[in-house]
Amino acid sequence: MxxxxxxxxxxxxxxxxxxxxxLVDVMQDNIDRMQAFATERNLDVRPHVKTHKCVEIGRRQVKAGAVGITAGNVGEAEVFAAAGFDDIFIAYPIWPSGTKGVRIRKLAVTTRLRVGVDNFAAIDAIADAMGSEAGRLEVVIEVDCGARRSGAPPEAAGDLAVAARRKGLVPVGVFTYPGHGSSGREARKRAAMDQEAALIAAVRSFKAVGMMADVVSAGSTPTIEYATSSIITEIRPGEYVFNDLNNTRLGxxxxxxxxxxxxxxxxxxxxxxxxxxxxxxxxxxxxxxxxxxxxxxxxxxxxxxxxxxxxxxxxxxxxxxxxxxxxxxxxxxxxxxxxxxxxxxxxxxxxxxxxxxxxxxxxxxxxx
Amino acid sequence: MxxxxxxxxxxxxxxxxxxxxxLVDVMQDNIDRMQAFATERNLDVRPHVKTHKCVEIGRRQVKAGAVGITAGNVGEAEVFAAAGFDDIFIAYPIWPSGTKGVRIRKLAVTTRLRVGVDNFAAIDAIADAMGSEAGRLEVVIEVDCGARRSGAPPEAAGDLAVAARRKGLVPVGVFTYPGHGSSGREARKRAAMDQEAALIAAVRSFKAVGMMADVVSAGSTPTIEYATSSIITEIRPGEYVFNDLNNTRLGxxxxxxxxxxxxxxxxxxxxxxxxxxxxxxxxxxxxxxxxxxxxxxxxxxxxxxxxxxxxxxxxxxxxxxxxxxxxxxxxxxxxxxxxxxxxxxxxxxxxxxxxxxxxxxxxxxxxx
The missing domain is CATH 2.40.37.20 (D-serine dehydratase-like domain)
Known part of the structure; x- marks a missing residue:
């Protein structure tokens, strides 16, 4: 170094x-390498902007081939939408507290917006906030793959999708985050395997209620290397753009x-x-x-x-x-x-x- | 709560x-209580703005009786100077890297500015950066009282003051930070006693070279209660304005x-x-x-x-x-x-x- x-x-x-x-040359190499990896495996890249929060870097990611961006909250989505990004996934189980319902509605009518949901109460609250514009908002069901954080059990994904459709929202698929893969190379690999199993179960749960999961979205920089199952359609890496000592330690x-x-x-x-x-x-x-x-x-x-x-x-x-x-x-x-x-x-x-x-x-x- | x-x-x-x-009522009580404590003991309050970084709160501290503010770096000092604060102490051993020398010089000619120094090289570098305006910059010698962080040995304070004066700067006194007093009430008390001993030694070291330490400046929210020795002229609490669980635990x-x-x-x-x-x-x-x-x-x-x-x-x-x-x-x-x-x-x-x-x-x- x-x-x-x-x-x-x-x-x-x-x-x-x-x-x-x-170091912009190193950063650009990181962006291009991730994109090449994904393209080779027929995966969409939807980078998480939480790492850089920087419009210029988001533009470089899209220029390299990213299909859109991932945000962690409504505020990030607003900033990038205002800068012209028109395909944004808030990969978070949103609850429309305060004025967030109004803000999400406003965003959804001006850009292609997806939000995460993992429970029935949030589906109701978001649909209520969207009112007559519910059909403008895509939702992606979050399922847990072992991180024990947010996310419904994978078997519940279909029922949540049905509830969302009934409220006029547009369920497009499932996502998960293998956050338990951060203690070393073996843990990364196991977490990636858990991720695949959870996504397969979630897609099956969609099928069981007669629905298709077009989006099957996986995290994250440490597990990308193993996120190559045929069921996954997109990856949401964030840290790869800069990397850090933790990622070095994880290999x-x-x-x-x-x-x-x-x-x-x-x-x-x-x-x-x-x-x-x-x-x-x-x-x-x-x-x-x-x-x-x-x-x-x-x-x-x-x-x-x-x-x-x-x-x-x-x-x-x-x-x-x-x-x-x-x-x-x-x-x-x-x-x-x-x-x-x-x-x-x-x-x-x-x-x-x-x-x-x-x-x-x-x-x-x-x-x- | x-x-x-x-x-x-x-x-x-x-x-x-x-x-x-x-909660502005609780915050105002905190400001007023600290000021009353200090006034009763004939201590100046120079609150550290690192905690709030908010001009409105700084104004309330000054309105309550603070003699000026403490900043942790040049950037904070610039923001508060631009908002009209005219007595600022950067309680940090400044090194004028990059453009900081120019920035300090600019600040010092428009407001009353003090900066911390704890070594001869920094005194030379700051004086060089100040050039013909060196006489506009007050310096306060940082001494260590046991935190083993920054600060010269108290016995070196006089020699540093002499060096500063020789370079045209204006040495006005000494400061220290009892950062080792954060593990409980007894540790706070011991750290406050260490602080007093260090400041007494530093003042003596000024006297030994024929100089006066007009400013004898002490930290910090957890140790204020015991910072009442007759040698101390000002206190620099920061966290008291909001408080937090750590301060609750420390009593x-x-x-x-x-x-x-x-x-x-x-x-x-x-x-x-x-x-x-x-x-x-x-x-x-x-x-x-x-x-x-x-x-x-x-x-x-x-x-x-x-x-x-x-x-x-x-x-x-x-x-x-x-x-x-x-x-x-x-x-x-x-x-x-x-x-x-x-x-x-x-x-x-x-x-x-x-x-x-x-x-x-x-x-x-x-x-x-």
């Missing part, structure tokens, strides 16, 4: 730390495929064998633990051992890595998604550090 | 979840003094004895651990056991708390500061829920 430090050294006079730096990417890091400056060095960087939880979020740390200096063995809000504690491993006061270092995060939303904009360069653009994190803060 | 649920029930039709709700506030919670909606309930809320790390940040959980439902024993990005896992304790799909619940965070920065605006009401204003989180995203 020394190219991170090289790119940073070139940029350093122009970058006020902490700052999120994107879902290599270190060279990490496209985002946070530039941080050494601001204090009084404690022996430790320096303090200006990257704390405000920049990195508290993602990690005592064992893996909270982010690593690219190209070294040094790992942040503790974060305060504006301070990152970096013990210096024995050896010749002894950054001085004022040194600017590339920190690779454990989990990239909660990092991006801390910043107004991404600083976009390439592996040579010779270009510099700033892309807004358009949908940050739009949480409801 | 049932008033949180009562306020929320009144507001619920107007609030799209997840949303941060502020630094009562539950009734918590002024901010996050409204979340139950969106799924398929797993027995568990519901899923729409509050994940995007709303709450990952602050907590397996033992204390990641946020509590006010007025109940229920605690979030796990967070994904858009999902909070809420096991239901035995008893009659069985919120159904669509229920909107008040979640009290463990640590309030990383919650506020996730949102564009605060939804401000009072304990009756009868008023509603929206205040922008003005300085969110300004991290450098």
């Amino acid at each position: 020394n190219r991170l430090q090289r790119a940073l050294d070139t940029l350093v006079a122009k970058v006020d730390t902490p700052a999120p730096i994107v 879902a990417c290599t270190e060279d495929q990490i496209a985002l890091f946070v530039a941080g400056t050494v601001v204090s060095d009084w404690v022996p064998d430790q320096v303090i960087l200006d990257v704390g939880t405000k920049a990195l979020s508290r993602e990690g633990n005592a064992e893996i740390g909270y982010g690593a200096v690219a190209g070294t063995q040094a790992v942040l051992s503790k974060l305060n809000e504006y301070h990152g504690f970096l013990p210096l491993p024995a050896g010749d890595f002894t950054p001085g006061i004022g040194a600017v270092l590339p920190i690779v995060p454990n989990h990239v998604c909660p990092v991006v939303i801390n910043f107004e904009e991404l600083i976009v360069t390439d592996s040579t550090g010779s270009t510099l653009e700033r892309w807004k994190v358009d949908a940050r803060g739009f949480l409801s | 049932n008033r949180l649920q009562r306020a929320l029930d009144t507001l619920v039709a107007k609030v799209d979840t997840p949303a941060p709700i502020v 630094a506030c009562t539950e009734d003094q918590i002024a901010l919670f996050v409204a979340g909606t139950v969106v799924s309930d398929w797993v027995p004895d568990q519901v899923i809320l729409d509050v994940g790390t995007k709303a709450l940040s990952r602050e907590g651990n397996a033992e204390i959980g990641y946020g509590a439902v006010a007025g109940t024993q229920a605690v979030l056991s796990k967070l994904n990005e858009y999902h909070g896992f809420l096991p239901l304790p035995a008893g009659d708390f069985t919120p159904g799909i669509g229920a909107v619940l008040p979640i009290v965070p463990n640590h309030v500061c990383p919650v506020v920065i996730n949102f564009e605006e605060l939804i401000v009401t009072d304990s009756t829920g009868s008023t509603l204003e929206r205040w922008k989180v003005d300085a969110r995203g300004f991290l450098s």
